[in-house]
Amino acid sequence: MIKLLKNRQIALSLIILGGLIFMAIFAGFLAPYDYTEKNLQNRLQPPSSHHLFGTDNLGRDILTMVMYGSRASLLVGFVVVSISLAIGVTLGVLAGYYGGWLDEIIMRLTDSFLAFPSMFLALAITAFLGQGMENMMLALVAVEWTVFARVARGSTLDVKTKGYVRASRWIGASNAYVMVKHVLPNIISPVLIMASLGIGNVILAAAGLSFLGLGVQPSTPEWGAMLNAGRTYFTTAPWLMLFPGLFIMITVLAFNYFGDGLRDALDQKMKNIELEGRF
Amino acid sequence: MSDVLLKVSDVSVTIPTEQGTVHAVDDATFSINKREVFSLIGESGSGKSILGQAIMRLLPPNAMFSGKVELEGMEISALSEKEMQKVRGKTVASIAQNPYLAMNPGIRVGTQVAEPMQAHLGISKEDAKSRTCRALKYFDIIPPEVREREYPFQYSGGMLQRAMVAMGTAADPELIIADEPTKGVDVLKKRNIAAIFQKVASDGCAFLLITHDVGFARAMSDRIAVNYCGQIIEIAEKEPFFKEPLHPYSQALLGAVPERGMHPIPGPSPSMIEVPEGCRFHPRCPHKTDRCLTNPPVVEINGRFVRCWMYA
Amino acid sequence: MLKADNLHYVYTSGLIKIVKKTAVCGVDIEFCPGETVAIVGESGCGKSTLAKMLVQQLVPVSGEVFFNGMKLTGMSWKNRRKFMGKIQLIPQNPADVVDPRWTVERSVAEPFVICGVFSKEEISANVDALFAEVGLSVEHKTRYPHELSGGELQRVVIARALALKPELLVCDEATSMLDVSVQAFIVMMLKEIQIKRDLSLVFITHDLEAAKAVSDRVLVMYAGEIVEEGTDVFDRPLHPYTRALLDAARYMSLEVVVPEEIGELPDGFSGCPYYRLCRERTDACKKPQKLRDVSGRLVRCWKSK
Ligand SMILES: Nc1ncnc2c1ncn2[C@@H]1O[C@H](COP(=O)(O)OP(=O)(O)OP(=O)(O)O)[C@@H](O)[C@H]1O
Ligand SMILES: Nc1ncnc2c1ncn2[C@@H]1O[C@H](COP(=O)(O)OP(=O)(O)OP(=O)(O)O)[C@@H](O)[C@H]1O
Ligand code: SF4
Ligand code: SF4
Ligand SMILES: [Mg+2]
Ligand SMILES: [Mg+2]
Numbered sequence: 001m002i003k004l005l006k007n008r009q010i011a012l013s014l015i016i017l018g019g020l021i022f023m024a025i026f027a028g029f030l031a032p033y034d035y036t037e038k039n040l041q042n043r044l045q046p047p048s049s050h051h052l053f054g055t056d057n058l059g060r061d062i063l064t065m066v067m068y069g070s071r072a073s074l075l076v077g078f079v080v081v082s083i084s085l086a087i088g089v090t091l092g093v094l095a096g097y098y099g100g101w102l103d104e105i106i107m108r109l110t111d112s113f114l115a116f117p118s119m120f121l122a123l124a125i126t127a128f129l130g131q132g133m134e135n136m137m138l139a140l141v142a143v144e145w146t147v148f149a150r151v152a153r154g155s156t157l158d159v160k161t162k163g164y165v166r167a168s169r170w171i172g173a174s175n176a177y178v179m180v181k182h183v184l185p186n187i188i189s190p191v192l193i194m195a196s197l198g199i200g201n202v203i204l205a206a207a208g209l210s211f212l213g214l215g216v217q218p219s220t221p222e223w224g225a226m227l228n229a230g231r232t233y234f235t236t237a238p239w240l241m242l243f244p245g246l247f248i249m250i251t252v253l254a255f256n257y258f259g260d261g262l263r264d265a266l267d268q269k270m271k272n273i274e275l276e277g278r279f
Numbered sequence: 280m281s282d283v284l285l286k287v288s289d290v291s292v293t294i295p296t297e298q299g300t301v302h303a304v305d306d307a308t309f310s311i312n313k314r315e316v317f318s319l320i321g322e323s324g325s326g327k328s329i330l331g332q333a334i335m336r337l338l339p340p341n342a343m344f345s346g347k348v349e350l351e352g353m354e355i356s357a358l359s360e361k362e363m364q365k366v367r368g369k370t371v372a373s374i375a376q377n378p379y380l381a382m383n384p385g386i387r388v389g390t391q392v393a394e395p396m397q398a399h400l401g402i403s404k405e406d407a408k409s410r411t412c413r414a415l416k417y418f419d420i421i422p423p424e425v426r427e428r429e430y431p432f433q434y435s436g437g438m439l440q441r442a443m444v445a446m447g448t449a450a451d452p453e454l455i456i457a458d459e460p461t462k463g464v465d466v467l468k469k470r471n472i473a474a475i476f477q478k479v480a481s482d483g484c485a486f487l488l489i490t491h492d493v494g495f496a497r498a499m500s501d502r503i504a505v506n507y508c509g510q511i512i513e514i515a516e517k518e519p520f521f522k523e524p525l526h527p528y529s530q531a532l533l534g535a536v537p538e539r540g541m542h543p544i545p546g547p548s549p550s551m552i553e554v555p556e557g558c559r560f561h562p563r564c565p566h567k568t569d570r571c572l573t574n575p576p577v578v579e580i581n582g583r584f585v586r587c588w589m590y591a
Numbered sequence: 592m593l594k595a596d597n598l599h600y601v602y603t604s605g606l607i608k609i610v611k612k613t614a615v616c617g618v619d620i621e622f623c624p625g626e627t628v629a630i631v632g633e634s635g636c637g638k639s640t641l642a643k644m645l646v647q648q649l650v651p652v653s654g655e656v657f658f659n660g661m662k663l664t665g666m667s668w669k670n671r672r673k674f675m676g677k678i679q680l681i682p683q684n685p686a687d688v689v690d691p692r693w694t695v696e697r698s699v700a701e702p703f704v705i706c707g708v709f710s711k712e713e714i715s716a717n718v719d720a721l722f723a724e725v726g727l728s729v730e731h732k733t734r735y736p737h738e739l740s741g742g743e744l745q746r747v748v749i750a751r752a753l754a755l756k757p758e759l760l761v762c763d764e765a766t767s768m769l770d771v772s773v774q775a776f777i778v779m780m781l782k783e784i785q786i787k788r789d790l791s792l793v794f795i796t797h798d799l800e801a802a803k804a805v806s807d808r809v810l811v812m813y814a815g816e817i818v819e820e821g822t823d824v825f826d827r828p829l830h831p832y833t834r835a836l837l838d839a840a841r842y843m844s845l846e847v848v849v850p851e852e853i854g855e856l857p858d859g860f861s862g863c864p865y866y867r868l869c870r871e872r873t874d875a876c877k878k879p880q881k882l883r884d885v886s887g888r889l890v891r892c893w894k895s896k
Pocket of ligand 3: 588
């Protein structure tokens with residue numbers, strides 16, 4: 001773990017992500033104003049020393065909104081990815097490990113989910129279920145889990161043929177034991193990489209859905225919803241869209257950067273294990 | 280001594296672990312001449328492979344290296360990784376201890392055997408392939424045209440070992456570091472390996488032969504070094520060594536061969552972390568005296584080197 | 592105790608062009624309790640394949656394996672489970688047994704954990720005892736497989752195989768990466784257990800001297816078949832292949848013979864598989880050879896008397 005931090009890419013992205021998470025958790029202390037506080041006299045103020053990021057059409061402080069908005073975005077990212085990871089990895093490991101008809105069914109299922117463009121699928125589901133945070137998350141899970149299922153299945157197929165998996169079966173280990181103790185730890189690194197890349201994607205997608213008005217209520221602070229609200233004022237008050245957009249970008253990039261770094265570091269680790277076999 | 284090929288001076292390797300620092304190689308000093316077969320025998324876990332890895336600069340990433348390795352007068356321990364890559368495979372080839380780990384499981388054996396030839400001899404793909412087939416056939420991996428297209432898991436242990444030998448000897452290197460090249464190979468085929476080593480050696484290649492097979496070392500080598508607990512404790516020409524090993528550990532080791540009835544050396548192997556004070560063999564040595572609790576000197580007797588107080 | 596009848600194994604590979612390769616061809620073996628058997632033979636002749644079939648890691652293409660009269664082949668995994676600890680294999684590649692992401696201590700403890708009747712303290716005491724038994728110390732316990740030397744890893748695998756107190760232990764070149772002293776130490780340790788518990792030992796090895804020193808009975812394999820079997824094979828080899836093998840071992844230290852260009856057997860050749868290299872071959876060898884009893888010795892060559 002400490003070795004991972006030596007990787008500059010990982011360290012930098014972790015600092016940014018740490019800052020974002022800190023901001024989300026302590027928004028209540030950090031934010032200069034209350035996000036419900038409306039002040040119509042102050043509406044559409046450009047950035048100034050009072051309102052660093054300016055104010056919106058209802059006179060709310062955008063910095064405050066952005067800070068509170070990070071809560072919704074990160075929450076959606078983490079929750080959606082955790083649930084998708086749990087579902088996807090479980091199904092993927094089962095499919096890969098048992099093979100046969102189970103594999104067939106699960107893989108056809110992922111194929112049918114993958115047949116639609118992901119945004120379209122999410123749109124369709126939220127449109128069908130109606131607007132709201134939970135429904136949006138549900139839609140995003142429906143899109144995300146297939147990624148994990150595929151990765152987990154592929155790695156499981158690989159691990160399954162390894163000697164140590166067979167070796168523990170031969171001393172009487174049950175299939176469940178082998179899957180939990182041997183297969184999971186050995187497939188976890190590609191899954192973690194996918195997860196950190198996935199959080200970025202989910203945040204982006206959530207922002208997109210909210211922008212289209214299918215996500216959270218416009219009154220709750222959320223970056224995508226803020227973009228949506230700022231749309232009409234784009235020419236006159238660009239800061240309404242600029243700052244939430246900037247934060248979406250930073251967050252997504254940081255997660256992707258983190259995922260890439262993780263991949264490089266873990267690849268390197270695998271190489272080192274192999275390298276020693278070279279002698 | 281212009282014909283020195285490899286000169287290893289004061290090489291030490293330590294590896295930190297949770298339990299403490301492993302003193303895998305301690306102060307190794309020796310040189311290998313051109314065309315010479317230099318064998319390294321000794322205790323399991325005494326740092327033989329790590330010494331080989333140190334020369335190839337393929338140590339575990341957390342290992343600490345100190346000392347100097349010179350190849351034909353060039354200090355390879357100071358080269359950059361990029362320059363070292365050119366040395367590896369071309370000038371120095373290695374035959375790894377575990378062929379299952381050293382071979383890439385996803386690439387055909389023939390492709391892997393041909394790789395060093397293509398990379399370092401500058402020959403065409405077809406040439407490399409026909410040479411590979413000839414090499415495999417020589418090692419009785421038949422029919423070579425079929426076997427060449429198989430993957431490592433389809434080989435038996437000994438076949439993979441032989442394929443590794445074919446790979447290591449293919450590209451006319453100047454030094455081959457062979458880590459137990461004969462394990463898993465039957466006696467008849469061991470002779471093929473011995474023969475190809477001798478042929479390569481007569482073409483001007485030197486060997487660092489790490490082995491547990493005392494008979495093979497005896498048949499092959501010009502000089503023998505014995506390793507114990509991270510230290511080289513004896514270096515001698517082959518003939519006098521097998522006639523009369525000097526160091527008590529060498530004597531005990533040669534006494535443990537199956538021909539003499541499998542008598543293990545009494546006492547446990549020493550820890551590589553808290554190495555015994557003074558002479559590292561003293562807890563198990565039948566000749567130990569009080570002075571053995573201080574570091575024994577390396578004594579030279581008739582061109583042999585031995586690290587023991589008895590000869591001081 | 593363990594008995595195998597007429598085992599065959601054929602490897603099939605290739606997706607488009609299916610290639611079949613016979614690895615083991617009609618082997619009958621029986622092991623008695625407390626007996627040490629050495630299996631020697633050409634590299635690639637199917638020894639490891641045979642070993643894997645004996646311990647049920649490979650399902651034979653045809654033939655049966657019995658353990659104390661129970662037929663193991665074809666038994667379901669659930670029923671076989673209680674025999675699994677009793678028949679253990681130390682495979683040729685030690686890295687094949689240990690999970691690269693587990694410490695070796697955990698790998699050795701795994702058999703105890705799986706069988707589920709031991710408490711944590713018992714497991715750790717047992718694991719410590721096993722490590723000591725194979726000559727490893729505490730400093731090796733918390734390492735990962737790639738942080739051990741070849742011989743140390745091999746001993747970890749031996750320790751693991753001993754965990755469940757097997758009745759039959761098949762060692763597939765289990766001491767090939769050990770120096771002669773540690774090798775002797777391990778063999779003596781196994782022999783001690785053998786005396787204590789009537790353990791049957793099977794050594795698959797290329798070290799003829801070691802085979803001679805430890806075994807009660809020797810099987811010589813060539814091209815998937817047993818070509819010679821007996822108790823005094825090394826003193827009085829009958830089959831031409833055994834003789835060639837012993838000669839080679841004897842003269843190893845004297846001279847090295849460059850192998851001559853060797854021919855290949857014609858397709859569909861059904862005679863003696865050693866025909867290709869045999870110095871004593873005649874036309875009569877082109878017929879299939881049977882394992883014959885020659886004064887208490889089984890030999891697969893019509894010439895031996
Ligand atoms: N990555 C590592 N981390 C910590 N210790 C290590 C590592 N690799 C090797 N060691 C230790 O270094 C010592 C020397 O190992 P090495 O592989 O050189 O032994 P060896 O002489 O080749 O033995 P063998 O004949 O058994 O292969 C051993 O005690 C081993 O446990
Ligand atoms: N998984 C596999 N797929 C295809 N062929 C295989 C496979 N495993 C082994 N073989 C082939 O089966 C034959 C016998 O292999 P086996 O491993 O049993 O030999 P062995 O007697 O143990 O040899 P060694 O002494 O070299 O280990 C060999 O020709 C080998 O190439
Ligand atoms: S120095 Fe002493 S203890 Fe060491 S080998 Fe020589 S006599 Fe034995
Ligand atoms: S049957 Fe013929 S070819 Fe086969 S071993 Fe006997 S003499 Fe040689
Ligand atoms: Mg080694
Ligand atoms: Mg084998």
